[in-house]
Amino acid sequence: MSAIEIRDLSKSFGPVRAVDGVSFTVDSGTITGYLGPNGAGKTTTLRSLLGLVTADSGSALVNGRRYVELAHPLSEVGAVLEATNFHPGRTAYNHLRVLCTAAGLPRRRADEALEHVGLSDVAGKRVQGFSLGMRQRLALATALIGEPRVYILDEPANGLDPAGIQWLRGFMRHLAHDKGAAVLVSSHVLAEVEQIVDNVVIIAKGRLVRQGSLADLVANGETPVIRVRTAKPDALRPALERHGGVVEADGEVLRVRGLDVDRIGGIALDERVVLTEITQERGDLQRVFLELTGEGQA
Template sequence: MAAIEIRDLSKSFGPVRAVDGVSFTVEAGTITGYLGPNGAGKTTTLRSLLGLVTADSGSALVNGRRYVELDHPLSEVGAVLEATNFHPGRTAFNHLRVLCTAARLPVARAEDALARVGLADVAGKRVLGFSMGMRQRLALATAMIGDPGVYILDEPANGLDPAGIQWLRGFMRHLAHERGAAVLVSSHVLAEVEQIVDNVVIIAKGRLVRQGSLAELISNGQAPVVRVRTVRSEEFAATLERHGGQVEAADGVLRVRGLDVESIANIALDERVLLTEMTQERGDLQQIFLELTGEEQS
């Protein structure tokens, strides 16, 4: 059973079809990036999953059940939705104390959670004076208060400074890879999550456009390309083609498909050709993302 299973989920707000037949799953121990431009339907999907929005059709299950059917939701799912979900006049500790009281968790959990996100020093301070980064940490503290096995994070990097983003990445890795949690993290900025996600689900205009591992996305359905530079490029291009490669030449650089780095190196050695550069081209992920989501690169 998948930790998160979304099947044929659809939701309209008036004439706007916010989510249109989206299906995907998230397994325990993995981080899945839920990517798409702003307004693509990410938040609506996540809010349906959490029982805050009632879907028109389809299902969204956590640990095989609808969120509203969970008896102790905080112990199964931790969610971070927006950084502004706090009463400004309430202290960080009291915010968590209210949650613990409602969820019948010992109040000690509040102190633990604050310590884990590095907010123990400001536990007694009112949220009014908190920076965006501190609010985001407090939101994460609320998500982990019941020590759940599933995390749903909606744009958690919003408003974080580079150090905060670094911390967040480490934190998500820790949750998924050390504690075995399933992490679903949405973002409209691919670069924020590309370093840490195992899988990606890409949504645009309410529809799912791509789903799979990060590696599959990078290759984008095409064979990987190796860039080769050599002084005798025309001759070497012919050689490579004899060995089964497809070669594209431009400005003295050969872009080779159908042969991997090792075979090209061997061929060069056999033919005694001096290579001055050889790299595996990493598809421009941002470009792929923009193409998939139908956004023009500015």
């Protein structure tokens, strides 16, 4: 059973079909990027998953149950939908302390969550004086407080500076890859998403248009390109071409199609050519996204 299951989910608001038969899953230990243009239905999907919107049909389940059926929701699901839902007169610590009391959690979790998101030094300050980035960190602390194994994050990088975005990247990787949590993150910052997610789900106009691993998606049927750097490109290039490689040269860098990394390494070894770099180039998520959603069309 997947940690998050969306099955044939549909929701309309009057004549507008916000979500139309969307299905996908998120497994434990993975980060899934939920992508789409503004108005595509991303937030409606996430709100349905959290019981804030009642779907017209289909299901949205966490650990096999609807959110309203969870006995201890803060201990099963951590969610960030917006960074403005705080009482402005409360301190960061008191905001979390109230949640701990309501959920039956020990008060120490408030201190631990604030430390984890880097807000310990402002724990006693009122939220009304917080910047958007600080509010975003507090929202993430709220998601962490029950130590859940499922996280639903809607535009979590909003308001964060470059250092904050780098911290967020490590934060999500830690949750999924170290703690084994399932992380579903909605974002419009495609360059950032491409650096952290394992899988991608793309919707447009309420409908699912593509899902799969990031590697498969960006490959999009193209021949993989292997980037090779060597001080002796003129010695290596003919050997690669003899073995069926198609090679483009740019100084010490060779871009090779038709041969995989292991084959290229073996040829270089046979030719006694030292390689200082050999990597498979990643595709362009933004290009694929624009093609699939039609956003790049005039």
